[in-house]
Amino acid sequence: MPRGYCTTNVIQHTEKIPGGEPWVPWPSWSFEILLEHAPFHMQMIAMSAFFTGQRQGDVLAMTKPKAAENTIAVKAQKAGKTVWIPVHFAYRKWIDRVPQSDSVMLHAGARALSYKSADGFRTEWQKLMKKDEFKKFREERIVFHGLRKNAVINLLEVGCTENQVGAICNMSAQMVQHYGREVALRSLAKDAMKLMEARWSEIEPAAFRNKNGT
Numbered sequence: 001m002p003r004g005y006c007t008t009n010v011i012q013h014t015e016k017i018p019g020g021e022p023w024v025p026w027p028s029w030s031f032e033i034l035l036e037h038a039p040f041h042m043q044m045i046a047m048s049a050f051f052t053g054q055r056q057g058d059v060l061a062m063t064k065p066k067a068a069e070n071t072i073a074v075k076a077q078k079a080g081k082t083v084w085i086p087v088h089f090a091y092r093k094w095i096d097r098v099p100q101s102d103s104v105m106l107h108a109g110a111r112a113l114s115y116k117s118a119d120g121f122r123t124e125w126q127k128l129m130k131k132d133e134f135k136k137f138r139e140e141r142i143v144f145h146g147l148r149k150n151a152v153i154n155l156l157e158v159g160c161t162e163n164q165v166g167a168i169c170n171m172s173a174q175m176v177q178h179y180g181r182e183v184a185l186r187s188l189a190k191d192a193m194k195l196m197e198a199r200w201s202e203i204e205p206a207a208f209r210n211k212n213g214t
Contacts, residue, residue: 023141025149026050030142037133044094045107045121046147051091053151053169054083056144057118062106065095072106076170083170152179 034046048059057077065072065087074083087095098106105114115121125144129137136142148169155165162176171179196203 023143023146023149025153026142026146027140030137030140033133033136037131038128039110040097041108041110042125042128044098046144047091047094048107049144049147050150051088051094052085053148053155053165053171054085055148055170056121058083058170060107060115060118060121063104064098064106074170079170081170083168085168149179152176153183156180156183 034043038046045059048054048062049056052059052072052074054062054074055076055078058074061077062072062074070087072085072087074085075081076083095106099108101108103114107115109115109120110124128134151169152165152171155168156162156176162173162180165171165176165180166173169176177184
């Protein structure tokens with residue numbers, strides 16, 4: 001049978017979603033709201049994403065590190081390889097607060113049972129985001145995946161190389177550059193201002209030579 005093809009682009013006049021990239025790093029106010037209004041098990045999942053930079057599905061699949069262990073082994077679902085993530089001392093305090101249970105999984109749902117799939121968590125997360133307390137999350141389009149960007153930015157800002165960031169967050173150097181381009185711009189701006197401050201004595205006379213009417 002002959003095939004027919006549409007000759008027009010049916011989405012040509014569709015408006016673009018405002019805000020550009022669909023996820024942004026969480027600002028400080030978002031953590032304040034989360035810590036005040038979310039149950040602990042949801043806070044814990046968010047903190048795991050914040051400190052490790054892993055994808056949502058990989059965070060949910062994390063197993064509990066033993067007290068003597070200082071790394072978490074994460075089997076990345078997308079790449080199929082194991083990522084070894086050192087446990088930050090502040091993150092260890094969160095891990096130690098997880099209620100004791102017979103489960104080897106680090107994260108549990110509202111009923112203290114491990115998530116059988118990411119869908120269960122997404123449903124629970126969406127219900128949380130629909131609450132009045134999280135209205136600003138919806139308005140500012142703050143999503144869970146933004147925590148992955150937080151992790152990248154934090155590592156870059158303390159001086160980690162792109163390869164070091166990629167080793168922790170399981171991300172290519174190109175993606176690290178993409179996620180951290182704002183950090184690079186801020187760093188360039190800071191360096192530029194330091195140069196101008198260092199040579200201000202050369203610039204000031206010319207810039208303000210008429211300040212006294214001369």
